[in-house]
Amino acid sequence: MVAPDRSRLLKRLCLAVLLVILLAACAPVKPPAAAPEATAKIKVGVQPFIGYAPFFIAQDAGYFARHGIEAELIESKSSDEIVTQLMQGDLDMANFAITPGFFNGVAKGGTAKAVLGGSRWDPNQCAPSGLVALPQQAAQLKDPANWKGIKIGTDPVGLQSMYGLFVAGVLKQQGLTLADIETVRLPPAATIDALESGAINVAQVNEPWLTRVKDKTGAILVVGTPEIAPNGQLTMIGFSPRLLQDSELGKRAAAAFLEAVKQYGEGSANAQNVEIFAKYTKLEPALVKQICWPAMPLDGIANLDSVAAFQAWAVAQGLQDRVLEQSEYWDGRFVGE
Amino acid sequence: MAALVAWELAARADMISPLFFPAPSAILATFWRMLIRGELVVATGYTLARLSAGLLLGGALGLVLGLLMGWSSAARALAEPVVAAVHPLPKLALLPLVLILFGIGEQSKVVLIALTAFFPLLINTTAGVRQIDAHTWEVARHYGARGWMLLRRVVWPASLPLVLTGAQLSLNAALVVTVAVELLSAQQGLGATIWLAWQTLRTEEMYATLIVIALVGMLSNLVLVRLEHRLIPRKRKDESDGRA
Numbered sequence: 001m002v003a004p005d006r007s008r009l010l011k012r013l014c015l016a017v018l019l020v021i022l023l024a025a026c027a028p029v030k031p032p033a034a035a036p037e038a039t040a041k042i043k044v045g046v047q048p049f050i051g052y053a054p055f056f057i058a059q060d061a062g063y064f065a066r067h068g069i070e071a072e073l074i075e076s077k078s079s080d081e082i083v084t085q086l087m088q089g090d091l092d093m094a095n096f097a098i099t100p101g102f103f104n105g106v107a108k109g110g111t112a113k114a115v116l117g118g119s120r121w122d123p124n125q126c127a128p129s130g131l132v133a134l135p136q137q138a139a140q141l142k143d144p145a146n147w148k149g150i151k152i153g154t155d156p157v158g159l160q161s162m163y164g165l166f167v168a169g170v171l172k173q174q175g176l177t178l179a180d181i182e183t184v185r186l187p188p189a190a191t192i193d194a195l196e197s198g199a200i201n202v203a204q205v206n207e208p209w210l211t212r213v214k215d216k217t218g219a220i221l222v223v224g225t226p227e228i229a230p231n232g233q234l235t236m237i238g239f240s241p242r243l244l245q246d247s248e249l250g251k252r253a254a255a256a257f258l259e260a261v262k263q264y265g266e267g268s269a270n271a272q273n274v275e276i277f278a279k280y281t282k283l284e285p286a287l288v289k290q291i292c293w294p295a296m297p298l299d300g301i302a303n304l305d306s307v308a309a310f311q312a313w314a315v316a317q318g319l320q321d322r323v324l325e326q327s328e329y330w331d332g333r334f335v336g337e
Numbered sequence: 338m339a340a341l342v343a344w345e346l347a348a349r350a351d352m353i354s355p356l357f358f359p360a361p362s363a364i365l366a367t368f369w370r371m372l373i374r375g376e377l378v379v380a381t382g383y384t385l386a387r388l389s390a391g392l393l394l395g396g397a398l399g400l401v402l403g404l405l406m407g408w409s410s411a412a413r414a415l416a417e418p419v420v421a422a423v424h425p426l427p428k429l430a431l432l433p434l435v436l437i438l439f440g441i442g443e444q445s446k447v448v449l450i451a452l453t454a455f456f457p458l459l460i461n462t463t464a465g466v467r468q469i470d471a472h473t474w475e476v477a478r479h480y481g482a483r484g485w486m487l488l489r490r491v492v493w494p495a496s497l498p499l500v501l502t503g504a505q506l507s508l509n510a511a512l513v514v515t516v517a518v519e520l521l522s523a524q525q526g527l528g529a530t531i532w533l534a535w536q537t538l539r540t541e542e543m544y545a546t547l548i549v550i551a552l553v554g555m556l557s558n559l560v561l562v563r564l565e566h567r568l569i570p571r572k573r574k575d576e577s578d579g580r581a
Binding site: 099102104158160187189193320 | 432442524536538
């Protein structure tokens with residue numbers, strides 16, 4: 001038996017609970033407060049070159065942190081190494097040079113994909129790379145006949161990247177092909193001596209070596225990359241299978257990168273950019289201010305026509321097995337607005 | 338063999354990435370294709386030419402200086418500090434300097450290979466001469482052996498086993514550096530082929546070229562062992578008796 005007082009109390013309690021439930025049901029529906037993004041760790045592949053500056057900026061200016069990302073910057077020795085590390089999942093995100101290795105790897109089942117555009121040869125901006133020669137040699141090269149048989153020094157990577165397409169384009173203007181010249185792979189530091197000693201006639205160099213070589217030897221830019229391949233896409237940003245699958249994290253990483261690209265776009269006019277890039281590359285701040293900062297798309301959209309042209313060239317050179325469809329190597333979900 | 342079969346099965350079953358660890362059958366097929374096309378033959382030719390030139394240059398200098406350092410305490414006192422300082426330097430680290438001194442052509446590559454081949458032969462030859470006991474020297478001199486005669490009849494035969502060991506060490510070290518130099522700065526050769534295969538992610542070609550390098554190493558060592566047996570017949574007998 002329940003005592004009458006207790007029974008009344010129970011009824012009142014039930015009524016109160018019912019009222020609360022009704023009130024709650026009638027209350028306007030509000031979206032739940034956005035849960036703070038959990039910090040996620042990602043591994044980012046970098047090299048001490050200007051094309052990687054947005055990663056350094058994203059790290060030091062706090063763009064990664066703002067998107068709840070704790071990025072570990074891992075220095076790689078070459079872009080080829082970065083491609084294999086992306087495909088193996090040892091890196092989550094990286095900037096890599098467009099090379100046959102990437103496309104051959106994807107064709108053989110490598111699961112990394114390009115998601116954003118990196119450095120581009122903008123014809124309306126300074127040339128971040130090109131062919132340089134000493135003034136006397138440069139004067140001789142005004143005559144197309146003098147291009148045949150010349151020795152071109154390249155960096156140790158050689159001409160397997162967009163630089164191969166660029167040099168082939170320069171030679172095509174002279175009615176020649178790569179078979180008509182000799183290429184010599186050189187450590188960048190040996191380029192200056194090789195030019196001065198006449199061991200090479202022309203050097204294919206990128207920043208900061210372009211500025212260094214010009215300053216040290218008085219060499220001049222014979223032809224810049226944007227002249228031959230305007231808007232040529234030199235690099236792309238790749239995601240590992242992990243970031244491709246975890247698209248929410250991938251979008252955060254891409255957003256952080258694109259915000260950093262916006263700051264990068266201010267170039268050396270932004271003192272923080274100079275300070276950050278000098279810190280990661282150990283270059284003199286004066287040199288960092290002097291060099292040409294290559295263009296990068298603010299929306300992250302890569303020039304895929306240029307990528308297709310590169311693939312066709314690489315296949316013709318026997319460096320790549322086949323031309324890949326865009327959907328095979330590119331995932332457009334991560335580009336900005 | 339069991340490991341190869343396991344590798345083949347794992348690659349076919351996609352248990353390992355065929356991109357980085359292609360099946361041995363795919364590697365062998367690539368090896369055959371590269372051989373038929375002549376790619377491997379040309380690349381091996383370049384590598385062997387550089388290796389031979391470096392070995393001849395570095396080996397000959399190492400041998401002569403080694404004999405001198407073993408024979409003469411004055412020469413040893415003069416050269417030993419330099420040898421002790423330069424020998425431990427990783428020879429590849431000298432590449433930028435060698436490029437500046439000898440230019441970017443074949444000369445710089447051969448110099449670096451020669452430098453690598455030089456030290457093992459120098460050190461072993463010095464040790465070979467120094468291990469000749471005082472009694473042997475004394476007897477030889479007592480019988481009137483001097484100069485060339487002493488070198489030919491006493492020093493050379495007595496130091497030969499260690500000289501040949503030095504030659505084997507020189508060969509192996511020189512092969513490693515030859516491939517490494519080609520990886521870094523050559524357009525032709527086995528090292529350059531590996532580099533291109535790596536750059537284009539044609540890993541089957543990389544493994545196929547590694548097979549050739551292994552074969553070059555094995556065959557060169559075999560030639561040296563044969564040479565050793567011919568020059569030192571007693572060593573062959575010792576080995577067959579199980580004493581060496």
